[in-house]
Amino acid sequence: MSLFTARRFRNALASTLLLLLAPVSDAAQSDDVARQVLVLQSMDRGSLVFDGITANFRASLQSRAGTRVTLLDFVVAPAGLNEAPEQPVINFLQSLYADRNPPDLIVTMGGPAAAFTRTHRQRLFPQTPVLFGAVEERFLRDAALKENETSVAVSIDYTKLIDDILALLPATRNVFMVTGSGPLSAFWRAELERNFKRYDNRLTFTWTDDLSYDQLLERAVALPPRSVIFYITAGTFATGSWQGEGRTLADLSTRSNAPIFGAQGAWLGSGIVGGHLLDVEDLGTTMADVVVRIINGESPADIKIQPRSLGAATFDARQLRRANISEARLPPGSDIRFRPPSLWRDYREETLGLLGALSLQALLIIGLLYQRRARQRAEVESRQSLALAADANRRVTMSALAGSIAHELSQPLNSILHNSQAGKMLVASNRATPDTLRDILSDIHAADVRATQIVERHRLMLKARQVDEKPIDIQSVVRETLALMSHDTNARQIKLDVTLPTDPCVVTGDQVLLQQVLVNLLMNAIEAMANTPAASRRIALQCEVRQNDAVISVRDSGTGLPATVDGQLFEPFVTTKTSGMGIGLTIARSIAEAHRGTLDARNNPDGGATFTLTLPRSEARSTSAGRVESP
Amino acid sequence: MIAQTVHVVDDDELARRGTERLLLAAGFDVRTYASALEFFSAVDAETRGCIVLDVRLPDQNGLDLQVALAERDVPLPIVFMTGHAAIPDSVRAIQRGAVDFLTKPVDGDVLLAAVSRALEQDAASRVARAHRQNLRSRYDRLSPREREVFLHLLRGQLNKQVAADLQITERTIKLHRANIFQKLEVTSMVELARLAIDIGVDPTA
Numbered sequence: 015m016s017l018f019t020a021r022r023f024r025n026a027l028a029s030t031l032l033l034l035l036a037p038v039s040d041a042a043q044s045d046d047v048a049r050q051v052l053v054l055q056s057m058d059r060g061s062l063v064f065d066g067i068t069a070n071f072r073a074s075l076q077s078r079a080g081t082r083v084t085l086l087d088f089v090v091a092p093a094g095l096n097e098a099p100e101q102p103v104i105n106f107l108q109s110l111y112a113d114r115n116p117p118d119l120i121v122t123m124g125g126p127a128a129a130f131t132r133t134h135r136q137r138l139f140p141q142t143p144v145l146f147g148a149v150e151e152r153f154l155r156d157a158a159l160k161e162n163e164t165s166v167a168v169s170i171d172y173t174k175l176i177d178d179i180l181a182l183l184p185a186t187r188n189v190f191m192v193t194g195s196g197p198l199s200a201f202w203r204a205e206l207e208r209n210f211k212r213y214d215n216r217l218t219f220t221w222t223d224d225l226s227y228d229q230l231l232e233r234a235v236a237l238p239p240r241s242v243i244f245y246i247t248a249g250t251f252a253t254g255s256w257q258g259e260g261r262t263l264a265d266l267s268t269r270s271n272a273p274i275f276g277a278q279g280a281w282l283g284s285g286i287v288g289g290h291l292l293d294v295e296d297l298g299t300t301m302a303d304v305v306v307r308i309i310n311g312e313s314p315a316d317i318k319i320q321p322r323s324l325g326a327a328t329f330d331a332r333q334l335r336r337a338n339i340s341e342a343r344l345p346p347g348s349d350i351r352f353r354p355p356s357l358w359r360d361y362r363e364e365t366l367g368l369l370g371a372l373s374l375q376a377l378l379i380i381g382l383l384y385q386r387r388a389r390q391r392a393e394v395e396s397r398q399s400l401a402l403a404a405d406a407n408r409r410v411t412m413s414a415l416a417g418s419i420a421h422e423l424s425q426p427l428n429s430i431l432h433n434s435q436a437g438k439m440l441v442a443s444n445r446a447t448p449d450t451l452r453d454i455l456s457d458i459h460a461a462d463v464r465a466t467q468i469v470e471r472h473r474l475m476l477k478a479r480q481v482d483e484k485p486i487d488i489q490s491v492v493r494e495t496l497a498l499m500s501h502d503t504n505a506r507q508i509k510l511d512v513t514l515p516t517d518p519c520v521v522t523g524d525q526v527l528l529q530q531v532l533v534n535l536l537m538n539a540i541e542a543m544a545n546t547p548a549a550s551r552r553i554a555l556q557c558e559v560r561q562n563d564a565v566i567s568v569r570d571s572g573t574g575l576p577a578t579v580d581g582q583l584f585e586p587f588v589t590t591k592t593s594g595m596g597i598g599l600t601i602a603r604s605i606a607e608a609h610r611g612t613l614d615a616r617n618n619p620d621g622g623a624t625f626t627l628t629l630p631r632s633e634a635r636s637t638s639a640g641r642v643e644s645p
Numbered sequence: 646m647i648a649q650t651v652h653v654v655d656d657d658e659l660a661r662r663g664t665e666r667l668l669l670a671a672g673f674d675v676r677t678y679a680s681a682l683e684f685f686s687a688v689d690a691e692t693r694g695c696i697v698l699d700v701r702l703p704d705q706n707g708l709d710l711q712v713a714l715a716e717r718d719v720p721l722p723i724v725f726m727t728g729h730a731a732i733p734d735s736v737r738a739i740q741r742g743a744v745d746f747l748t749k750p751v752d753g754d755v756l757l758a759a760v761s762r763a764l765e766q767d768a769a770s771r772v773a774r775a776h777r778q779n780l781r782s783r784y785d786r787l788s789p790r791e792r793e794v795f796l797h798l799l800r801g802q803l804n805k806q807v808a809a810d811l812q813i814t815e816r817t818i819k820l821h822r823a824n825i826f827q828k829l830e831v832t833s834m835v836e837l838a839r840l841a842i843d844i845g846v847d848p849t850a
Contacts, residue, residue, distance in 0.1 A: 422728070425660045429663035431750045432666060433663045435752075436666035436667040436669070440670050461659050505731075
């Protein structure tokens with residue numbers, strides 16, 4: 015289920031003792047203020063399980079909460095490391111809430127975040143209630159929960175899954191265990207070897223915790239007959255690399271002939287055969303219910319939720335066929351998903367299936383928008399920490415643009431739908447000629463390519479990244495930014511005047527980070543004009559090429575900069591807005607400075623404000639135009 | 646039967662072509678336009694059919710185009726399509742007479758059903774409009790004096806009262822009345838009153 019370290023767990027115990035004296039206070043409650051929920055994530059985005067739970071949690075919370083709830087997501091256990099640099103994470107979380115009310119509730123997602131929170135509870139807002147969510151109950155057993163803590167735990171009986179395997183494939187002799195490596199893997203190995211003792215006469219379990227990822231794949235390809243792969247968790251490998259389960263499952267299922275089994279419902283469709291699976295949707299929904307109850311004043315100690323166990327038997331039809339498993343062998347009442355549709359006969363269904371896949375992709379992207387990752391001191395100093403802070407800010411910023419994805423995707427989806435339905439009608443009435451069908455298919459293809467571009471454009475902004483040093487064309491930065499923002503500027507009826515130079519203008523740096531600066535500036539401009547009459551909402555975006563610099567200015571006709579923030583506009587946590595953390599401009603300026611440039615703001619004589627980003631040109635240093643990056 | 650025309654206004658070429666193909670496959674005559682202006686300059690009060698209109702256009706909001714068309718007396722029924730359904734927009738559009746307000750991606754069957762309804766509405770309103778025009782042209786034949794008498798009759802006045810009000814003889818009124826009935830091609834006061842309602846003459850004015 016999740017990463018876990020024994021050492022951290024001992025620390026948690028020690029800290030709990032120190033915390034016994036901490037008083038429990040009534041959180042200040044005022045109905046017009048949004049409730050702040052701090053969500054501590056165990057893993058970076060890309061984990062099918064945690065992304066799924068998080069998306070369900072957010073969606074259910076939004077539909078259930080009576081009051082406004084603001085969620086802030088942070089990853090406390092970093093990807094690719096067995097041990098987190100915990101001190102900076104705590105510093106960052108504390109600095110986030112310095113000079114403001116502590117969060118109303120902390121929600122942890124998964125084992126490592128739970129262990130982290132228990133270890134550092136004293137310094138992490140000890141009076142704030144905590145919900146330990148999606149954590150294997152084995153990890154909570156050793157120490158009792160405190161009065162202001164509760165849990166929505168999971169309890170997975172892995173022997174049930176082994177029984178599933180034996181019922182479907184009675185000839186199975188070898189089980190290839192994929193548990194990742196490191197302390198978590200050691201924990202699971204010890205636990206499961208004990209649980210699996212009863213199969214000693216029948217099955218051989220192969221453990222892989224000492225393998226690198228490449229070695230793991232090599233071994234998986236060469237499995238003896240009558241083997242199955244048993245996938246336990248996303249995690250690190252012996253080399254310290256980390257990746258989401260999606261890729262691991264894809265690699266295993268394309269390279270190995272052995273069927274793959276795993277307990278997480280979120281993996282169905284990604285390569286596992288199925289069986290009794292954990293319902294991710296139920297977890298997220300239950301967590302949202304508990305959050306609503308706590309926000310409405312219920313004491314966490316009074317909320318006792320049974321650990322969630324494996325649910326109904328569910329299978330992937332494609333994997334069943336691949337593993338040659340007859341549906342007659344499945345437990346009665348099994349839910350079989352992903353049945354293949356037939357092409358022309360069920361054209362409508364196929365279209366809907368394609369739509370479903372695309373919508374699912376859209377949902378997934380929207381889910382990803384709500385992702386999280388920052389362990390970070392508030393002062394942005396080194397390039398490394400800039401990259402991290404920028405990641406966090408970019409995700410928060412991009413989440414505000416989530417609506418635009420649905421809108422943008424609706425155009426190509428509409429085109430695909432109408433073209434395919436037209437094709438179906440023509441074929442049904444014998445009016446289809448090869449030419450019209452070819453035109454229809456090439457339009458469907460073009461629409462699909464466009465949908466992919468939209469998804470990619472947003473995905474690029476969501477990717478965690480190191481700061482790049484590449485020649486980039488400022489024009490492409492501006493164009494991509496405008497494409498990301500077009501929905502919002504349109505929806506808010508803002509007149510946008512864009513002045514671009516005719517020739518490419520090259521600077522050295524990071525395309526995504528510069529786009530982030532412009533997105534931040536444009537969002538600020540849009541928000542500054544929220545109360546401006548629609549007819550006078552204007553943004554002038556100008557890009558001017560000077561001898562040594564490229565100067566991009568964003569001028570709005572909004573309320574202008576208040577005198578109260580004079581001189582500290584670019585300081586962290588200074589904000590004039592009711593929403594947001596006030597960290598966007600700090601990061602924007604840090605990004606400008608990392609590019610050896612500047613970012614300044616002033617009020618316009620005729621109202622509104624202008625932000626000016628100045629970047630040194632690098633034409634002289636760029637060796638050839640071919641190296642210019644354009645997405 | 647002559648195919649009925651559907652005017653598709655959408656700035657997105659791929660989306661426009663998909664919708665065009667669907668409507669063509671369903672047997673409609675289709676004309677496409679990439680902007681509000683292109684459409685606006687191509688149609689007038691005589692244009693027939695219906696409009697499939699994207700809410701967001703580069704030059705003008707589809708909802709504003711709806712108002713502009715109404716002001717110019719272009720009676721084409723409108724089916725809106727939008728990628729981003731805002732409830733206030735849809736309420737406004739429907740209040741102003743839109744046939745439907747659909748969120749993209751729009752299922753083909755749903756769109757075809759809406760287009761069929763719009764075309765039926767257009768045909769029905771054409772008939773009503775033609776009838777109204779016919780009545781109006783009859784009314785236009787009345788002389789100013791006859792119109793005056795017409796209004797008094799509509800108020801339910803007797804010939805005698807009309808004569809007193811207009812200070813002319815009752816005999817003249819009878820003559821006017823006969824002429825009015827003849828020109829308006831009606832045979833009873835009931836028909837006369839219905840005609841007045843249909844062409845929108847207000848007897849109290």
